[in-house]
Amino acid sequence: MQLTTEQLKDQINEYKKKLSVTVVAHFYQRDEVFEMGDITGDSLELAMKTKADTADYVVFCGVGFMGQSVKVLSPHKRVVMPKLACCAMATMIDGTQFDASVKALNEAGIPNENILPITYINSNAEVKAKVGQMGGMVCTSSNAKKIITTALEEGKKILFVPDRCLGQNIANQMGLKSCVLGDGTNVADADIICFNGFCSVHQLFTVDDINFYRKKFPGILIAVHPECDPAICSASDFVGSTSQLIKYITELPEDQKVAVGTEFNLVNRLRSKNTYVLSSTKPECPTMNETTLQDVYDVLKSIDEGEPLNEIKVDAETQKWANIALERMLAL
Ligand code: 13P
Ligand code: SF4
Numbered sequence: 001m002q003l004t005t006e007q008l009k010d011q012i013n014e015y016k017k018k019l020s021v022t023v024v025a026h027f028y029q030r031d032e033v034f035e036m037g038d039i040t041g042d043s044l045e046l047a048m049k050t051k052a053d054t055a056d057y058v059v060f061c062g063v064g065f066m067g068q069s070v071k072v073l074s075p076h077k078r079v080v081m082p083k084l085a086c087c088a089m090a091t092m093i094d095g096t097q098f099d100a101s102v103k104a105l106n107e108a109g110i111p112n113e114n115i116l117p118i119t120y121i122n123s124n125a126e127v128k129a130k131v132g133q134m135g136g137m138v139c140t141s142s143n144a145k146k147i148i149t150t151a152l153e154e155g156k157k158i159l160f161v162p163d164r165c166l167g168q169n170i171a172n173q174m175g176l177k178s179c180v181l182g183d184g185t186n187v188a189d190a191d192i193i194c195f196n197g198f199c200s201v202h203q204l205f206t207v208d209d210i211n212f213y214r215k216k217f218p219g220i221l222i223a224v225h226p227e228c229d230p231a232i233c234s235a236s237d238f239v240g241s242t243s244q245l246i247k248y249i250t251e252l253p254e255d256q257k258v259a260v261g262t263e264f265n266l267v268n269r270l271r272s273k274n275t276y277v278l279s280s281t282k283p284e285c286p287t288m289n290e291t292t293l294q295d296v297y298d299v300l301k302s303i304d305e306g307e308p309l310n311e312i313k314v315d316a317e318t319q320k321w322a323n324i325a326l327e328r329m330l331a332l
Pocket of ligand 1: 041042043044087122140141142199227241242243
């Protein structure tokens with residue numbers, strides 16, 4: 001028999017009382033899944049708070065690289081995901097493509113000892129491990145500027161993977177030169193060399209959307225996530241990670257209109273009469289939306305029955321180096 005939404009919520013709460021589990025949910029999850037979260041936040045907050053949590057099982061409602069990061073940071077924990085959903089950006093680079101990018105820099109006359117790789121947390125553990133082995137580290141959208149500032153102190157070229165937009169936006173904010181691998185620029189001229197990955201959801205926002213809102217509501221503010229194209233970020237009033245966007249929007253005066261360029265579930269949750277979605281196309285992340293309440297219930301039931309579904313495993317060598325790259329970030 002199919003359980004109703006309310007029955008599913010009740011059952012999930014019963015399992016949460018009975019089992020040593022912590023349900024973790026990213027801000028982009030469906031509302032009904034997000035409500036079940038004991039720990040909620042953006043990717044950096046989830047990595048930090050979950051690391052400090054003591055339950056035996058982490059039930060991670062988000063996308064694959066996030067669950068993997070928890071496992072890498074706390075290998076003794078059992079991490080399960082209600083849905084093994086894969087962030088499209090994270091799938092754009094694997095270990096082989098990372099090696100090919102390093103080789104392209106070598107061929108342009110930049111030896112390994114002059115390259116400092118930084119990977120956005122939206123990447124798989126294999127890529128994080130490669131970055132860790134080369135002395136590099138992970139960043140998220142909330143700490144990317146700080147991480148890059150620290151990295152530049154080493155006087156090396158930064159190879160930034162996989163999100164070209166985040167890399168370019170940080171370079172623009174800091175007055176640095178950036179390029180995208182393969183765009184024809186001589187990489188030796190750039191401070192930050194970006195891999196050509198992107199988030200298809202954040203590519204939906206256009207300068208025309210911004211112009212439309214500015215014309216319709218003079219005085220409106222535009223706030224966007226740094227995964228948006230550099231042209232969108234430079235035409236906006238505020239650029240910030242998920243948590244930074246929430247803080248910015250919730251602290252605005254009540255009558256201040258704002259159009260927001262990031263994932264729909266988050267914007268919709270924040271939506272008051274003066275908050276608008278900066279696109280006529282609904283900017284939903286398909287993979288973040290894959291996880292349903294039924295999946296959360298099923299995975300909790302499987303833990304109770306002693307046969308956990310969708311458990312995240314990372315081999316010891318990958319765990320060791322990916323952990324080094326993540327811990328370098330957390331130490332900052
Ligand atoms: P945050 O780091 O802001 O949580 O972003 C993660 C993400 O996938 C954005 O698309
Ligand atoms: Fe990945 Fe984009 Fe979805 Fe974020 S919004 S999880 S970057 S596909």
